[in-house]
Amino acid sequence: MxxxxxxxxxxxxxxxxxxxxxxxxxxxxxxxxxxxxxxxxxxxxxxxxxxxxxxxxxxxxxxxxxxxxxxxxxxxxxxxxxxxxxxxxxxxxxxxxxxxxxxxxxxxxxxxxxxxxxxxxxxxxxxxxxxxxxxxxxxxxxxxxxxxxxxxxxxxxxxxxxxxxxxxxxxxxxxxxxxxxxxxxxxxxxxxxxxxxxxxxxxxxxxxxxxxxxxxxxxxxxxxxxxxxxxxVFSFIGASNALRVHVEAGRVYLDDRPLELPRTNLPDGPARLYLRPHDLEVSRDEAGSIPGVISAVRRTSGARLIELEIGGRRDRLEIELPAEQSHRLNGRLAVRPRKWQLYRDDECRLAS
Amino acid sequence: MVLEPSFQGAVLAAPARSSHRSPVSEAPATRRVLIAIALLFLGFFLFLPLVAVFVEALRGGVGTYLRAISEPDALSAMKLTLLVAAIAVPANIVFGIAAAWAIAKFEFKGKAFLITLIDLPFSVSPVISGLVYILLFGTHGVLGPLVESAGIKIVFALPGIVLATIFVTFPFVARELIPLMQEQGTGDEEAALSLGASGFKTFLLVTLPNVKWALLYGVLLCNARAMGEFGAVSVVSGHIRGVTNTMPLHVEILYNEYAFQAAFAVASLLALLALLTLALKSLLEWRFADGIAAVRGH
Structure with missing residues (x-):
């Protein structure tokens, strides 16, 4: 029927x-x-x-x-x-x-x-x-x-x-x-x-x-x-991170740093970058990556979770890495997203 | 600091006594005193009067006793009492179920007021409950001339007695049902409806079985009160011997005429009725303990 x-x-x-x-x-x-x-x-x-x-x-x-x-x-x-x-x-x-x-x-x-x-x-x-x-x-x-x-x-x-x-x-x-x-x-x-x-x-x-x-x-x-x-939907289904970013002329900025993401057609203004912990990979701290300070490293059954503080404790990013990959407990670390979603800031406020 | 020694003493003494009593119950002496007070109180206020009724009733021998209760006026009083109960109890079953259903299953304005209203007969003196009907239907009452012109006699006749009895006993069934129905909610009824049952079948096959024990209790209590009511009935009855005298009224008349033994004989029937109600209630509880527990359990 x-x-x-x-x-x-x-x-x-x-x-x-x-x-x-x-x-x-x-x-x-x-x-x-x-x-x-x-x-x-x-x-x-x-x-x-x-x-x-x-x-x-x-x-x-x-x-x-x-x-x-x-x-x-x-x-x-x-x-x-x-x-x-x-x-x-x-x-x-x-x-x-x-x-x-x-x-x-x-x-x-x-x-x-x-x-x-x-x-x-x-x-x-x-x-x-x-x-x-x-x-x-x-x-x-x-x-x-x-x-x-x-x-x-x-x-x-x-x-x-x-x-x-x-x-x-x-x-x-x-x-x-x-x-x-x-x-x-x-x-x-x-x-x-x-x-x-x-x-x-x-x-x-x-x-x-x-x-x-x-x-x-x-x-x-x-x-x-x-x-x-x-x-x-992004944050309700599965684990997620949200980073506060800024869009200007189709480019995405974390503070003053342009991120290496394809051009977006979102209008200029504040936006949020949604990332899954397992869609982030460690990279060198270079132009286009997301740099942060490690605040915690935790081991779960199948993976290692690393918490990064971005932009001086403003946002917190959780990264999931294979368990074999051992890591220092502190210091700086930069990551690069493999997959992401970008939403306008006002959309996110309605959702939360 | 002062308390410490005695506390330690209690701890040390505990193993010896632990087999007799749990650590949170009172000392044996306290328990005995409490039980004694309760028993003395019950004995003095309930058991002694009950025994006195039967002793007085049988003082003149069984023959006099039987003569007193088979006298025409006594028989007529019994008939009237049974008739009044036979009308008032079913009326209150219908009203009680309807009110409990409305209160437990629906939301509507004035619900709190209706609940208060149902309790009214408990808080009003029975004499006033009777007087209300005199004021309404008496010769000088608001509706009196109207019913009189229609040829209906309400006050000092059966209808008045029935009305007063219904008024006094109407909380019993509803009060038993409301909390149970509220607790049960509407889940079972919704399930029955979704399976295609009509509203009436849902009521008959689902709602009624769910509340049957509470309903039975309510009916028993309602019946006991309907037969025993004195105050309200006394006001509307008019005390016409052999016509509008119920059993409690008949007892009073006999007593006032110094026919003590006859008065106690009829009173013993009423007391017997109360005992029978109690016995029936206990029997039901014992016989259907599993059923009651199953329905209340969830």
């Missing part, structure tokens, strides 16, 4: 939670909504589900306008952050709930419902647990029951709100791989919300990066990491 979100806006008591968001989700795609808390990602998910109503805009399911349809009419599978399993029902009754509450004319027989529930429990690798109650299951198992329950109604789209948020790191990684496999097997159009960038990049076909009720960028993991569309 293709889903089109067209210029939607959502306000809670006059407070805007989403402004003018548009997004196209293709049938069978696995999409991650990624952003810090308060970025509007959960609101967007609930709007797609019909658990909230739009202030303005349209949501299309295929060619049909679903904007004013109720959650029941939209036929979506929603997995809640804390699963919301019905505590007084067995696992099998939970999974079969969506079928049991259908109007009599569309309701399968009792035996058929039981068979479907068992089939789904097998799909989520919990065969034979149908007679237990949710309180008797582990967090990871509850998560799977919630997923089986959502799949039971044959939803047009599967929506997951922080699906792994309440689980510990090991179970999280296992379930992540398992969800990806399940998605490939069943082919449901799936949208999930997360604040974990690794989860989003590893699992999703496309990642939607959100901040302050707006979409910052939509793209594959490569797109958002290698070609971030805004300073927010």
């Amino acid at each position: 293709d889903i089109s979100i067209e210029n939607i806006r959502k306000e809670f008591e006059r407070f805007p939670a989403l402004h003018d968001v548009s997004l196209d989700i293709r049938s069978g795609e696995l999409i991650a909504l990624l952003g810090p808390s308060g970025s509007g990602k959960t609101t967007l998910l609930r709007l797609i589900a019909g658990l909230e109503f739009l202030t303005s805009g349209r949501i299309l399911f295929g060619n049909e306008d679903a904007s004013h349809k109720s959650v029941q009419e939209r036929n979506v599978g929603f997995v809640f952050q804390h699963y919301a399993l019905f505590k007084h029902m067995t696992v099998a009754d939970n999974v079969g709930f969506g079928l049991r509450v259908r109007p009599r004319s569309q309701r399968p027989s009792r035996a058929e419902i039981r068979r479907r529930a068992e089939e789904l429990l097998e799909l989520v690798q919990l065969p034979g647990l149908g007679k237990r109650f949710p309180a008797q299951l582990s967090g990871g198992q509850r998560q799977r029951v919630a997923l089986a329950r959502a799949l039971a109604i044959e939803p047009r789209v599967l929506l997951l709100d922080e699906p792994f948020g309440a689980l510990d790191a090991k179970v999280r990684r296992e379930l992540r791989r398992w969800l990806r496999e399940l998605h490939e097997r069943t082919g449901h159009t799936t949208v999930f919300v997360t604040h974990d960038q690794e989860e989003a990049m590893e699992l999703a076909d496309r990642v939607v990066v959100m901040s302050n009720g707006k979409i910052e960028q939509v793209g594959s993991a490569d797109d958002i990491y290698d070609a971030p569309a805004s300073p927010f």
Whole structure:
């Protein structure tokens, strides 16, 4: 099921939670909504589900306008952050709930419902647990029951709100791989919300990066990491450094020193140079390089991190070098960027 | 510095006593005194009067006792009490669920005021609760002439007694449900709706089972109070023997007529009712302890 979100806006008591968001989700795609808390990602998910109503805009399911349809009419599978399993029902009754509450004319027989529930429990690798109650299951198992329950109604789209948020790191990684496999097997159009960038990049076909009720960028993991569309995306995804620089006639200056970067078409004025720690290499202190004073050297598992103070403690640059490369603990060091992004200063202030 | 020796003494003495008591609990003597005070208090104020009721009731023998409670006026009082409870309790179940639902699941203006209003019957003297209906529906009341011209008798009749009872007992169900429903939030209901359940089915299959124990407690307490209410009912009833006398009123009349034994006999029925309610509540708690823990646990 293709889903089109067209210029939607959502306000809670006059407070805007989403402004003018548009997004196209293709049938069978696995999409991650990624952003810090308060970025509007959960609101967007609930709007797609019909658990909230739009202030303005349209949501299309295929060619049909679903904007004013109720959650029941939209036929979506929603997995809640804390699963919301019905505590007084067995696992099998939970999974079969969506079928049991259908109007009599569309309701399968009792035996058929039981068979479907068992089939789904097998799909989520919990065969034979149908007679237990949710309180008797582990967090990871509850998560799977919630997923089986959502799949039971044959939803047009599967929506997951922080699906792994309440689980510990090991179970999280296992379930992540398992969800990806399940998605490939069943082919449901799936949208999930997360604040974990690794989860989003590893699992999703496309990642939607959100901040302050707006979409910052939509793209594959490569797109958002290698070609971030805004300073927010650059600093939110992965490690980053920002250097305050100055643009004059297309050339980039660090204080009075011109940097050896290609000409930019940014207007004259203050700007910021965004750099990843591993995209910097040590160079001789010569024209065009970035010189600094080493303030700390730290060893991580696979690399050596060096902190440089640039322009007399004004900015701090973190450089990641291979662990074999040993380094003095102090003194001067110059670096040269292999990759970078340059943004106008006012853009950066909006982002932070 | 002055404290130091005694502190050391305590540390040295600790290993010998550690098997009996945890380091943060009170000394044995303090504990015994506290328990004794509690038991004496309970015995004097609760147990002794209860025993006295039954002793007095049976003083003249079982025969007199049975005669006192099977006398026509006593039977009529029992019937009236049961009838009033049978109307007031269901009314308060409906009201309590509706109010708890509104308060726990929605945000609206005047919510805090509604919560305060629900508590009103607890803070107002029952006599005033009864008087309100006289002032409203009595012959000289605001709505009195209106209902009288319609041929409806409210004051000094069954409707008045029912109204006063509903007023006095309406916080019980709502007060049990509100905190529980607030704590549970709307997650389960949203899940049911997203699975295609209608609003009514969601209520029946998800909301109601989630609050059933609290609801049952509320109903038990509401019922006990509905049958035992004296003040408010006394004002609106008019004390017409065999017609508008409930059991508590009947007890008072018998007592005022120096028919002590009959008064205590009827009172013992009321006391029995209270004990039965308590027993039922404990039984439910014991029988369904797992279910209650499971629902409250998350």
